[in-house]
Amino acid sequence: MSTTVQKTPAPIYKSEAGAEAIARRYREVLADWPIPAEQLHIPTREGETFVLASGPADAPPLVLLHGSGANSSTWRGDIAAWSRDFRTYSVDLVGEPGGSAPVRPKLNSDAVALWLDDVLAGLGISRTAVVGMSLGGWTALDYAVRRPDRITRLALLCPGGVGKQRYGWILKEILPRLLGRHDIRRSAQTVTGLDAADLGPVLDDIALTFTHFNPRTERLPRVTDAQLAALPMPVLTLVGDRDVMLDSTETARRITTFVPNATVEVLPGVGHAILGHTDTILTFLRTTTTP
Numbered sequence: 637m638s639t640t641v642q643k644t645p646a647p648i649y650k651s652e653a654g655a656e657a658i659a660r661r662y663r664e665v666l667a668d669w670p671i672p673a674e675q676l677h678i679p680t681r682e683g684e685t686f687v688l689a690s691g692p693a694d695a696p697p698l699v700l701l702h703g704s705g706a707n708s709s710t711w712r713g714d715i716a717a718w719s720r721d722f723r724t725y726s727v728d729l730v731g732e733p734g735g736s737a738p739v740r741p742k743l744n745s746d747a748v749a750l751w752l753d754d755v756l757a758g759l760g761i762s763r764t765a766v767v768g769m770s771l772g773g774w775t776a777l778d779y780a781v782r783r784p785d786r787i788t789r790l791a792l793l794c795p796g797g798v799g800k801q802r803y804g805w806i807l808k809e810i811l812p813r814l815l816g817r818h819d820i821r822r823s824a825q826t827v828t829g830l831d832a833a834d835l836g837p838v839l840d841d842i843a844l845t846f847t848h849f850n851p852r853t854e855r856l857p858r859v860t861d862a863q864l865a866a867l868p869m870p871v872l873t874l875v876g877d878r879d880v881m882l883d884s885t886e887t888a889r890r891i892t893t894f895v896p897n898a899t900v901e902v903l904p905g906v907g908h909a910i911l912g913h914t915d916t917i918l919t920f921l922r923t924t925t926t927p
Contacts, residue, residue, distance in 0.1 A: 658845055697725060799886035821839055870899070888902050
C-alpha cells in the first residue's frame with residue numbers, strides 16, 4: 637500500500653525573531669504613512685489579506701500590487717498623488733513580508749487569480765485599474781489574461797512573465813557568500829539598481845527584509861503571444877535597461893509587438909526597481925479611452 641506524504645509549506649521567514657523585526661519595521665512605516673488610510677483585513681480562500689485604502693470613497697478604484705520581498709510600503713512615494721483622483725487599494729500579496737497570510741498559492745495555476753477574485757469581492761470592486769510591480773506586475777498581468785473584462789487600465793512596472801528571467805546576477809553573489817564576505821545590502825543594490833546615495837533608507841529596508849525572509853524561488857510562468865494579443869485594455873509598461881533580473885528588451889519587444897493598445901518606455905540607467913515615476917503613471921491612469 638502506498639502512503640501519500642503531505643508536505644508542509646516552507647516558512648516564509650527564517651525565524652520568529654526575524655518575522656517580528658520585519659513586522660516592527662512595517663508598523664513604523666504605516667504609522668508614518670503620508671496620507672490617511674484605512675487598514676482593511678479581507679478574508680480570502682488563501683487566508684486574510686491586508687489592504688490599505690485611501691482616497692475619496694466615490695472615486696474610481698485603483699488596485700496596487702507590489703513585488704516579491706516587499707509590501708505596500710512600495711507605494712509611499714506615489715500614494716498621495718494617486719489618491720487625489722482614485723480610491724486606492726494597496727494590497728499586500730499573500731506569502732510576502734507584509735500584513736497578509738504567509739501562504740503561497742501556486743503560480744502555475746489559477747490560484748492567484750482566484751485569490752484576487754476574493755480580494756476584489758471583499759472590497760466591493762467589479763472593475764478596476766491596476767498598477768503592478770515585478771511579481772505584482774506578473775499577478776496583474778495573469779489576472780488581466782484570465783479576467784480581461786475586470787481590468788480597465790493596466791500599468792506594469794518591470795513585470796515578470798514577459799521577458800526571460802535572468803540568473804547571472806546570482807552567480808556573481810555566490811562566491812562572496814562562500815568566502816564569508818556576503819554583504820546583503822550590496823546585493824540589494826545589485827538587484828534593484830537603486831542609488832545608495834539617494835535611496836539609502838530604501839536599501840536599508842530591503843536588506844532588513846532579506847536578512848530574515850525566504851523569497852519565492854519558482855520560475856514565473858510566461859504569458860503567450862496570443863494572450864498578450866487578446867488584452868483589450870490600455871497597457872503601460874515601464875522597464876529599466878539595466879534590470880539584472882528580467883530581460884527588459886524582450887519585455888518591451890513582446891508587449892510592443894503583441895498588445896493592441898500598449899505604451900512602452902525603456903528607462904535608461906534604471907535597474908529592476910522602478911521608483912519615482914508617479915506622474916507618468918498618473919497621466920496614463922487619468923487618460924480616457926474613446927470607445
